[in-house]
Amino acid sequence: MGKPAILLVDPVRSGVKYKAAAGDLGFAVASLYTSEFSASTPANEAGDDFSTYGxxxxxxxxxxxxxxxxxxxxVPATEGAVFLxxxxxxxxxxxxxxxxxAWARRNKAAMRERAAESGLRVPEFRLAHDEQQVRxxxxxxxxxxxxxxxxGACSQGVVxxxxxxxxxxxxxxxxxxxxGEPITEWLVERYVRGSEYAVNFYSVDGEHRLVDVWEYLMPDDRDYDFPVxxxxxxxxxDARVERVADFVQSTLDAFGIRLGPSHTEVKLDEDGEVHxxxxxxxxxxxxxTEMWDRHSDVIRPFHDSVECYLGRRPALMDEPPAFKAVFGSLAINNEDRPGTLRxxxxxxxxxRMPGIDRVLVDCRPGDHLRVTTDSSHIPLSVFVTGPDADAVLATMKTVRSLVSLDVEPDPVP
Structure with a gap:
């Protein structure tokens, strides 16, 4: 037999961190690039011991x-890799x-059908194959x-x-x-008004360990298509944690998720029902994952994920993550009109502000910024920590009062 290896499927973007984790655990890195998107990512083969395409x-x-x-x-290293x-x-x-x-874990229409047949609450929905059917x-x-x-991913194309x-x-x-793949079908569903949560678990042999729950906060009560x-x-x-976590554990069982990390988004409607x-x-x-890695004594996100796919029990399955701080994040989006960043x-x-964990600037003066409608084009993000939620919220409010984008709008056609 050759050297033990971990096969990573589409290890690009943040998924490239799996390469370091596999190497740290003593494995050769074998990478499979399944799409033009992953194959054309600059330096995609860096760190590979073996690379293949298809x-x-x-x-x-x-x-x-x-x-x-x-x-x-x-190991599926990006969202588009989970099915294959x-x-x-x-x-x-x-x-x-x-x-x-596997298809129901990737395709949103199949996802709705599987949830409905499993007795999980989902919004009323339809499947459409062209604009006329959407209407x-x-x-x-x-x-x-x-x-x-x-x-797809990152809320792209959601309206x-x-x-x-x-x-x-x-x-x-x-x-x-x-x-870069053509869109041939759309999920059309009744919009659920209420609060939205991201629920993160790890699983080994069907046993689920809750990592944490994050709430998406919006500036007002308007309906939204992009939650970041x-x-x-x-x-x-928090009483909401148990409520949504119990629902998500049932979801993981219904979708056959017995191994590895999972990230589930749910909404609590105005009557307190989970969707x-x-x-x-x-x-x-x-x-x-960055916040977990820096501020927990237990969880190493990419290493622990590889351990799960190997059928091993990472430490976090037996010792719940204990975090050294409360986390938050904010995005400074271009919300009005496309234009040139001044x-x-x-x-x-x-x-010099306490509580600032990391600042990610994905733009520079002279760049053309489109209106931010998905998380693939967020101009600026700030990760925040604090001793409690009130401190984190206060820091984020201060950041918003100090930081802004100066954009010269494009001429109106």
């Missing part, structure tokens, strides 16, 4: 066999989540409604319709998803 499971299995590597686990990774693990006889429900579905569901591509006045947004539906404005980690004693918004058998993006004001204040 999305045909049998062909990939033959390439792995010919490589001489002793693959011990298959589960089937490939099954094809190679390795540990993985139930491939029977028909909106008419059947009535307002407010929300339209989402069934594949909310609060009233008939919003119907013109359907004239400009996004045609390709984040990964502010987020805050809830205290474990499934999305389940993902992968690590979360955004601030979550300056980012106020960043100098953050250098």
């Amino acid at each position: 999305a045909d499971i049998d062909a990939v299995a033959r390439q792995i066999a010919d490589s001489g590597l002793d693959v011990r686990a298959v 990774a589960d089937h490939l693990a099954d094809r190679l006889g390795l540990a993985g989540n139930n491939p029977r429900f 028909q579905a909106v008419a059947e569901l009535a307002f407010p409604a929300i339209v989402k591509p069934t594949m 909310v319709l609060s009233s008939e006045a919003d119907l013109p947004v359907l004239d400009d539906l996004v045609t390709h998803d984040l990964f 404005w502010e987020t805050i980690q809830l205290a474990p004693t 499934l918004i999305e389940v993902a058998a992968r690590l979360p993006g955004g601030p979550f 300056a980012v004001h106020g960043l100098e204040h953050l250098d």
Whole structure:
């Protein structure tokens, strides 16, 4: 047998951190790039001991066999990889989540159908294959409604319709998803008004360990299609944590998620009922993993995920994560009109402000900024810590009062 290896599926963007984790654990890094998006990512093969391309499971299995590597686990490193990774693990006889429900863990329409047949509460929905069917579905569901591509990521192409006045947004539906793939179907569903939460678990052999719950905070009570404005980690004693965590554990069982990390989004409606918004058998993006890594004595997100896919029990399964601080994050979005960035004001204040964990600036003067409608184009993010939620909220409020984008709007056509 060759050297023991971990097969990473599409290890790009934040998923590249899996390469370091696999190496730290003593494994060779075998990387599979399944799409033009991952294959064209600059320096995508950096850190690979073996690289291959394609999305045909049998062909990939033959390439792995010919490589001489002793693959011990298959790890989906990005959202778009979860379906193929589960089937490939099954094809190679390795540990993985139930491939029977792999499509329902990836495709939002199949996700709704699986949830409904399992008795989990989901918004009323329709599946549409073109703009005309989208409009028909909106008419059947009535307002407010929300339209989402069934594949893709980062809220790209999601639009909310609060009233008939919003119907013109359907004239400009996004045609390709984040990964460059054509969008051929949309999930149209009744919009749930209420508070939204991200619920993070790890699982081994069907046993689930809650990591934490974060609440999405919005600036007002308007309907939204993109939830990333502010987020805050809830205290474990918060009554909402148990409520949503119990629902999510049932969700993980219904979707055959028995292994690895998961990131599930739910809404508590105005009557306090929990609705499934999305389940993902992968690590979360955004601030979550970085904050866990820096401010917990137990959890190492990428290392622990690899351990799970190997069928091992990471320490966090036996010792609940104890965090040294409460976490929060905020996004400074371009919310008005597309234009050219002249300056980012106020960043100098953050250098000496307590509670600032990390500042991520993804823009520079002279850049053209489109209106921020998804998390692939957030100009500036700030990660915040504090002794309690009130301190975190106060710090985020101060940041917003000091930091702003100075954008020269594009000429009106």
